[in-house]
Amino acid sequence: DTEVTQTPKHLxxxxxxxxxxxxxxxxxxxxxxWYKQKAKKPPELxxxxxxEKLSINESVPSRFSPECPNSSxxxxxxxxxxPEDSALYLCASSQPDSYPYNEQFFGPGTRLTVx
Amino acid sequence: xxxxxxxxxxxxxxxxxxxxxxxxxxxxxxNLQWYRQNSGRGLVHLILIRSNEREKHSxxxxxxxxxxxKSSSLLITASRAADTASYFCATVKGSKLTFGxxxxxxxxP
Numbered sequence: 001d002t003e004v005t006q007t008p009k010h011l012x013x014x015x016x017x018x019x020x021x022x023x024x025x026x027x028x029x030x031x032x033x034w035y036k037q038k039a040k041k042p043p044e045l046x047x048x049x050x051x052e053k054l055s056i057n058e059s060v061p062s063r064f065s066p067e068c069p070n071s072s073x074x075x076x077x078x079x080x081x082x083p084e085d086s087a088l089y090l091c092a093s094s095q096p097d098s099y100p101y102n103e104q105f106f107g108p109g110t111r112l113t114v115x
Numbered sequence: 116x117x118x119x120x121x122x123x124x125x126x127x128x129x130x131x132x133x134x135x136x137x138x139x140x141x142x143x144x145x146n147l148q149w150y151r152q153n154s155g156r157g158l159v160h161l162i163l164i165r166s167n168e169r170e171k172h173s174x175x176x177x178x179x180x181x182x183x184x185k186s187s188s189l190l191i192t193a194s195r196a197a198d199t200a201s202y203f204c205a206t207v208k209g210s211k212l213t214f215g216x217x218x219x220x221x222x223x224p
Contacts (some may be wrong), residue, residue, distance in 0.1 A: 004157070031210065042203055042214035043158070049212065088155055094209065101168035103148065104212060
């Protein structure tokens, strides 16, 4: 299984809502990533988990809260978002043991709209 | 700041022609990767070239790397309509992947 799955595919939420994005992979990868991508822009790294521990936080606002409950799952909890947070949120995974030759496998993304 | 900068930013070619995309970067890297993205969906890894390699081939893809000029090129030969997508170079330093701005390739049937 070489697939990274993300749910939901689309999410519309108000600024006072709390929601979560989910990502799952069964490739045995021990590094997982969250990226944010605005329209016609490249993906921007938000968080990196390595062996279920947060290793990189790219100064992301605290209204985004990542969680890695186990080696296959990655969540992104959303609270009190702003309309400018509307974007495509991409999850990826890779095998950190292959560093520095770490090809990343991406999920299809969650299209988030904040009203 | 963006590490990779691709040019051209948009490219339109006829099916069967070759497409060449260039990427420049600013700092030292471990490796450089190219990804494809269709219609705002997930990215697909195309090819990786290590910092000590100069050229690599994979099917219709050829990538070159010139670390002295801090540049890379991706050549897609005999293009097909299905190659229409956005292409990103990404530089790797440590565990971080930093994407360039991307090139939109349109292949006309």
